[in-house]
Amino acid sequence: MPTTEVVFLSLLFLGIASLLAGNGLTRLHWRTGLPPYGRQTSALDVALRPESYATGAPLRTIRALNLTGAVLLTGAALITVYEILRAMHIL
16 A cells, blocks of 8 residues: 555544544533533534533643644645645646
8 A cells, every 4th residue: 555545544544533532522521501412513613612512621632632633634635635636747
């Protein structure tokens, strides 16, 4: 398997795992005054503003996991763009 495929898959899976861990921690420390996590809850809003949904204890960890996941997924997207440009003989 080429190196770019290995890096792409690694970034993709680690990014997804990081975002899932951040979401899981948010759900574990859900504020008691809010309705439970459900279909009406925006996953993007929970990821961007965890302080509105989770109690204060793990907020730094949740933010770090969400940011790490976003950066890793961006890296996977950049590798995809690189491969497209390389296939078009632009690079």
